Amino acid sequence: MGRWEPNTRERLARAALELFGERGYEQTTVAEIARRAGLTERTYFRHYADKREVLFGGSDVLRKVFATAVAEAPASDAPIDVVAAGLEAVAAVFPGRETARQRQSVVGSHPELQERELIKLATLSAAVTEALHARGVADPTAALAAEAGIAVFKIGYERWIAPAEHRELADLLHASLTELKAVTAGSR
Amino acid sequence: MGRWEPNTRERLARAALELFGERGYEQTTVAEIARRAGLTERTYFRHYADKREVLFGGSDVLRKVFATAVAEAPASDAPIDVVAAGLEAVAAVFPGRETARQRQSVVGSHPELQERELIKLATLSAAVTEALHARGVADPTAALAAEAGIAVFKIGYERWIAPAEHRELADLLHASLTELKAVTAGSR
DNA sequence: AGCACTGATGTCAGGGACTGTCATCGCGTA
DNA sequence: TACGCGATGACAGTCCCTGACATCAGTGCT
Structure with a gap:
């Protein structure tokens, strides 16, 4: 499970915004963002070019x-x-x-x-x-x-x-x- | 030798500009810049906050x-x-x-x-x-x-x-x- | 149902940027 | 000479980001 859930980009963006708010931007790793969205770090980088871009979708x-x-x-x-x-x-x-x-x-x-x-x-x-x-x-x-x-x-x-x-x-x-x-x- | 040569920042900036011109920005590593200036990667980061900053001194x-x-x-x-x-x-x-x-x-x-x-x-x-x-x-x-x-x-x-x-x-x-x-x- | 095909995802390995920590060196000063 | 101070070196480690390949879900075709 976890695969094929819809709205991957949006889930990543929401997870990132949440984590940045909770721990701060620098204290959050891309791996953590992906994990909260039920994905892998590698998959994150298939949707956003870098760590910053997730805030500018x-x-x-x-x-x-x-x-x-x-x-x-x-x-x-x-x-x-x-x-x-x-x-x-x-x-x-x-x-x-x-x-x-x-x-x-x-x-x-x-x-x-x-x-x-x-x-x-x-x-x-x-x-x-x-x-x-x-x-x-x-x-x-x-x-x-x-x-x-x-x-x-x-x-x-x-x-x-x-x-x-x-x-x-x-x-x-x-x-x-x-x-x-x-x-x-x-x-x- | 190498230690105590003057104008450390300027030497780093010149080395960086040379290397960026020769191989391109992405193909140049900070370690290479430092080495051409007769210094260490660690020392580079004591003079410039990141790889880009050397171009904006x-x-x-x-x-x-x-x-x-x-x-x-x-x-x-x-x-x-x-x-x-x-x-x-x-x-x-x-x-x-x-x-x-x-x-x-x-x-x-x-x-x-x-x-x-x-x-x-x-x-x-x-x-x-x-x-x-x-x-x-x-x-x-x-x-x-x-x-x-x-x-x-x-x-x-x-x-x-x-x-x-x-x-x-x-x-x-x-x-x-x-x-x-x-x-x-x-x-x- | 069975099968190939496609696209998204997972897994793994690795390079390079950047940081913390401690040792070492050159120089000025008491 | 002994001491202190600032700059540098050495080393380990984390994280960002990428390439390569395997794997899975859904689609269309037979």
Whole structure:
């Protein structure tokens, strides 16, 4: 038994998040994660490239959702509005806030995990830039709009998982975008 | 012999860059780097926290130079001009272009090294933000000015090490900043 | 039912990154 | 000279990660 249980990746991700919360990231071995998921260390590495990656399984979905929304936005929309549509789409598919908080408390206290998060965001930015290119947006504008979108996502997401925060992600992303517009348009 | 040779860190860094260029990053072991520098693997890890860090020894200097220049800029300067002063100071202390190109050819082809570069830039951005705070610049402005400065540095540096590029780093940083100003001020 | 085929998993061996511990060495100083 | 201090060497050990091969569950075909 144990073989052929479904949702292997998800079981591994859940086991990892639990163990990281219980003992800490460094004190948890990959073998332990696999064992809690009813699997072997070798099998873990067939689903995740390394020990860190298990915390970032959602970034693929995030990238696809964002890029698809950008690609399918009305042709008449300005780049910044296209990015806003991407942010809305992202907010709609995001998992629970408690899981996000657990995850962030682990990532936030380990530089090697922050490194991974940074490169995921950079990849996301590149994907949005490319999606804008496909709409005919030229390069300085496309890259800047993408960077701005990622910055808004970052800030809105941080707010969303902050303690005692109850507003929805969609609202916080919208508010953050509005503030960015105000700052860049301000008389500075 | 071998003990008490001076410039241990620099010797390790040079040996690493040579070996990474000759055999590639993954095909080089830390023991080999140490041996070429006339040292032991264990000693390597007393000077650099991990295998990647040996390629980023200059980031400390970079951060200090940038932050100091920001702190010492004329009090009347606007935030963006303060950042410009920091960029000038950075350009003045940068090592040779050929070394930078070697280094970049290694970093550019290994995601784990790009991760490290991203977190170094994030740290630099945070240091600049803090230096601006110390000048009395408030937070949305300080963080945005710092981010803008880092973006300019990134782009200018990329141009500087591009093949067939002969202009000086200072000129390229200046040009990039000018272009950023044009983009953000443009009728978009 | 019996059979081959495919894909996911288990098992095993091994290299390389990184750490803790203790001994040793070179140098300055009393 | 004796002593102390900081840097290095030597050694053992853990964990991350990989390659190679065997094994099992399910599928389609006969």
